[in-house]
Amino acid sequence: MKQLSRIGILTVMVILLGSALLFGQEGGGDKAVGGSSGEDAGPSEYLSFSVQAQLLVIDREAAADALVEWVEEQRGYFIEKSLQSVVLKVPVEDFHKLRTIVQREADEVVSYDVNTFDLRQELNSVQAALASREENLRRVLVFLDNTDVVGTLALEREISSLMGEIESLKGRDRVLRNRMAYAEAYIQLSSMGTDIPSKRPSSFPWINTIDLYSFLEEQP
């Protein structure tokens, strides 16, 4: 009785998985980059952009609100918003506008660094691994049709393991496609997140006296 119920559960799992694989083949998966699959994408579509910027602003709250409002107007979104920093997800097609917006909202731009990553290799690797796991699963399902109860139980563990790997790879694929579709901008609105400068010895005595905190502690 117990074995029969396990076989019943396994059958349901197989049906669900079969339909998921079929759905995947028909092109129902995540296609964040211009609706094309990874293999069809042009070279620039594999690029992921990120920005690290440090600003000085007198009204941090107003600046954070303005940056979030702008990104939402572009159909992007924010991950984090505080008086210290904002983290924005900017649609890649609007990414070139970001610097202008940052300069408009900042009283001073201390730094603005753009990093670009080519995700082609990683995406291809994820897709190859995914295809391989899905093929393995199909084979296991074929065996399942022709096996007895003992064999079915032995295949159960293999199917669960493959399903876990497939879900994990699909998740990674979604993350990579999101990174290609949205540039991530980490914008610091204050220097408080940075390390406090420390005294560092110099060979020149007068240079050793140059330090903001010592200067402020000096009595007039």
Added chain:
Amino acid sequence: MCRSLGKALRVAGKPVHAAVSGMTRHVRSAVLFCPVAVLLLLSITILSSCATVPAVVAPEGFAVYERQNDFLAVSPEGVRFKVRYEKNEPEQDLEFWKEALEIHMDGSGYEKLSSDTFETADGEGFYFEWVAPVGQEDWIYLTAVTVHEEWIAVAEAAGSFPMYKKYRERLMKSLESISRPD
């Protein structure tokens, strides 16, 4: 007595024999044997090796503090501006000190906001503006240098970002007023 005087003169940077070597034989013997003249020479030597308080025009609206070795002015909001003379040792030019200061500040962890040169009546100087946190605020720390042969003038200014911004133009004008030691 002679040993301590000699030591004092060496400390001042000029040994007795070097100081009197340029004099005529009569003057030299008078100087060497007259205690009053020796003391006079000592005073002149010491005074010539000490820099005075820098002559700087204070930023408008700043209160100037009477100090012995440097010029200090403070705004009502606490923006500070200080100028002092330091010996140009080892004797180097403006470019050298600019690079040395930049490396030091970068290495110490200050974030550079800007850098530029400025003109004084006695020549060119450079300044850096650095950003650093003080409590919950962003502060700007200005460091500037002008070189006058054996002396360099070192200026510092600091204030919270909004206050610094308010006084920045006045601070720049004061930098341009820094002159060589008398």
